[in-house]
Amino acid sequence: MLRFIVSFTLPALLLFSCNEQPSKVHIYEYDVESPFGNFVVKTPDFSDVSSFNITEFGALKDDQLATTEAIALSIEKAAAAGGGKVIIPEGEWLTGKIHLKSNVDLHLERGAKLIFSDNPEDYLPPVHTTWEGLECYNYSPLIYAYNCQNVAITGAGELYAKMDHWKTWFGRPPGHMNSLKRLYELAVKDSLVEHRQMVNDSAHFRPQFIQFNRCENVLLEDITIRNSPFWVIHPYLSKDVTIRNVNVQAHGHNNDGVDPEMSQQVLIEDCLFDQGDDAIAVKSGRNQDAWRLNTPAKNIVIRNCKVLNGHQLLAIGSELSGGIENISISDCEVAPNAKLNHLLFIKTNERRGGYVKHIFMNNIKAGSIAAGILGIETDVLYQWRDLVPTYERRLTPISNVTMKDIKATNVDFISRVLGQEDLPVKDIQMVRISTDTVRSETPNIHEALENFKTE
Structure with a gap:
């Protein structure tokens, strides 16, 4: 309604x-x-606002500087007018970073293509952002909105990220690992975010494509997004977010499609995802930072989406220290030939704390899955396992996960739940789960799980 x-x-x-x-x-x-x-x-x-065409403010095809400045000026004028549509007309337009303001709709007309630079210098000075659940100052996201209300990106055009330089940052050499360790330890000490300056010669923390940081009343509709240095769409500490009929294709490193993090009242519907990582990953911050911010990811509905490729259809975590609750995903389809590990994967570790509860998955169709329909693991640390110690041990209570009317053709297992003896996973219900082939001799692999129901 x-x-x-x-x-x-x-x-x-x-x-x-x-x-x-x-x-x-x-x-x-x-x-x-x-x-x-x-x-x-x-x-x-934005039906009653004025339009501000970037060509009227000096945008020129094949001139990145002129177009970047024209977009910034158009946004400023639209905001000053009390609201407006910044029009990107048909054609290819080179640009650097775009910083949105309240009451502005960045609208790409059909046939419009914004091509974003892959020169890191174009995303300076650093802004207040995040890296994998930790707050810091880093390169600006390609499109960035900070503390804005009533902000949108709409239209039938395309957002395209050049990737040649960002690809050279995909690895984790010693300089990058040292910066990860430094940021982690600054967060442990609860240092001011302003002191966490992470732009240096070797950190190579790639920026998100689109980040709405501490925003309210956000709309993404009808746009196509191709490529991304890092996470593609990142609503962070935001409320009232609608992502509708968005087409995302990104196969670089850490290219999640949508990462709602510590965000609430989020609707994701009628979208197409073709990802090199998770299609949708719900997060709520990492360790001490998230305990300080104390904001759960809550009330998120995902429906009528299709996934062509992705590590998971829906991932929860591993950055979940602020808590995650009330997540529903329904009426979605995974392409029969998609490369997929799980339909639902919940991951955490002994450093996270937080909680996970009331997760619902209903009416999902998929083909062959590399792992299984449900995976829950409580000891996922990746590169952090040996990089830094556990400064404070907090386990994650996980409970009330319900999956109904799920169909897959070929899976390794139905469910694999690896809880912890100190804090077992509780209350998992799987109803009308249908598979043609289960490759494992044990379809349900469980450790430290209480109250598992299947029908």
Whole structure:
């Protein structure tokens, strides 16, 4: 159900510091149904705002500097007017970073293609962002919105990231590992984020493609995204996020499709994912940083999506220290020939703390899966295992996971749940799970699991 609720008319100074006029953006409420109860997602509507075509502000094809400056000026003018659409017209446009402002819709017309530089210098100065669940100052995301309200990226055009230089940063040489260790230890000591400056000669922390950082009323609709230096779409500490009819293809390193992190009231629907990593990965920060921020990922509905490739259809964690609850994914399809490890994979370790509860997966169709339908592992540390010690041990309670009406053709196992004796996984229900072939002699592999039900 859709409800119009408000068009802001208070003085902009009281609402959004980046505007000079009252907001002209309408806000609608969508009622979202879920197994854990209905909730509302607020969505901005830009039908009554003015348009600001970047060509009117000096954008030139084949001139990256002119186009980057024109986009920035168009965004500034749209925000100052109380709201506006920044129009990217048909054609190919070279650009550097784009920083959005409140009440602005970056709108790509059909046939428009924004081509983002792969020169790291174009994403400086550093901004307040994250790296794998830890806050820091790093290269700006290619598209970045910080503390914005009513912000959108829409249209039938394409966002394209050049990758030649970013690919040289995919490895983890000693300089990168040392910077990982330094950031981890700064977070353990609860140092100010401003002191965590991670741009140096060898850290090579690649930026996200799109990050909404501490934003409200966010809309991504109809766009196509190709390639990404790192995570593709990253709503971080944000509320009321709608991602609809978005087509993502990214096969670089750590190319998750969507990573809602410590975000709430999120709707992801009718999207297509072709990923080199997880299609959708719900996260809530890492260790001490997330304990400090104390914001769970909560009320997230994913529906009617298709996955062509990805490590998992839905991953939970491993950055989950702020807690994750009320996640529903339904009516999704994985292509028969997709490269996939799990449909649902929950991962954590003894350093994370947090919690995972009320996870629902319903009506999913898939082909062959390399691992299984459900995987839960509580000792996933990757490169961090030997890099830094466990400074504070906090286990993750995991409970109330329900999977119903799941069909796959060929799997290694139905479920593999590897809990910890100190804190077993609890209350897993799998109903009407259908597979043509199970390669393992033991379809359900369980350690430290209490109350497993299957029908």
